[in-house]
Amino acid sequence: MMAIQRSISLSKGDHYFRPDVPIFVNRAVEAFDKIEHRHDFLEISYVGEGSGTHYIGDQALQVHQGDIFLIPVGVSHVFRPAAASDSRPPIVYNCLMAVESIRPLLQSFPGGAELATLLDEPDWQQYRDAFGEFRRLFLKLYDAYTTKRSGWNTELHLAVLELLLYLHRYRDEPSSTAQEPISPGMEMALHIIHNRFHSPITLKEAAELSALGERQFHRKFKSRTGMTFIEYVQSARIDEACRLLRTTDRKVADIASSVGYHDITFFNRLFRKKTGLSPREYRKETGQAH
Incomplete structure (x- = not known):
């Protein structure tokens, strides 16, 4: 043949x-x-x-x-x-x-x-x-x-x-750069944080995914990421908002909602805290027309 x-x-x-x-x-x-x-x-x-x-x-x-x-x-x-x-x-x-x-x-x-x-x-x-x-x-x-x-x-x-x-x-260091082994549940929690922007994920839910108590999960999470759970979630969502502001002409309120923030005042305050600019200022600085 x-x-x-x-x-x-x-x-x-x-x-x-x-x-x-x-x-x-x-x-x-x-x-x-x-x-x-x-x-x-x-x-x-x-x-x-x-x-x-x-x-x-x-x-x-x-x-x-x-x-x-x-x-x-x-x-x-x-x-x-x-x-x-x-x-x-x-x-x-x-x-x-x-x-x-x-x-x-x-x-x-x-x-x-x-x-x-x-x-x-x-x-x-x-x-x-x-x-x-x-x-x-x-x-x-x-x-x-x-x-x-x-x-x-x-x-x-x-x-x-x-x-x-x-x-x-x-x-x-194929097992990860962390000293402790990677938990599949921790990986799932991080995956959800970076992919489910439109709805909230709580510390309790993330800990349950990792089969850990909330305190133990929070300690391991901060050790790995250098941030508290809430800080990390907020940073991931503001990063996604920045991407949308740079690459689309969607309204700021629409972007805020798409990354899980329905209170536009809170979103604007958090965005400025993380980036030093308002969403509109950020869009202008990065060259995306509204």
């Missing part, structure tokens, strides 16, 4: 990178018409929504929201939905970087030589976004690349440094 030859295309960085920006970021809704490919650049992919299959190298992996892949130069891969009629295909954020342009940046940065070892990984790596760190970073990367506000190139490079730092920690 003749072996079936897979068609694998070559993606070249010249197609994506600008002369002064060796980084490219996009958001792709994966479909069956996507062609398996390899590339001459490093790619870091984050499954932001949905689920499906990632064909990478000689493996087929089921992937879900929160999966991260480091894909070295020359490794073939493609994301595909679970089925042709899938209503929730994988939506993947991709950060591409030209290895030989990023290497000098890392080597010139204090401690960057350690991070540079990620550029030479011979094999692909898979990680899980246990605490929402990667989701926030990929949203920041995508926002910086697509809006191209003043200083966006600097913002992009700083976010890439932060991304490589997190991957370096996860690679060297």
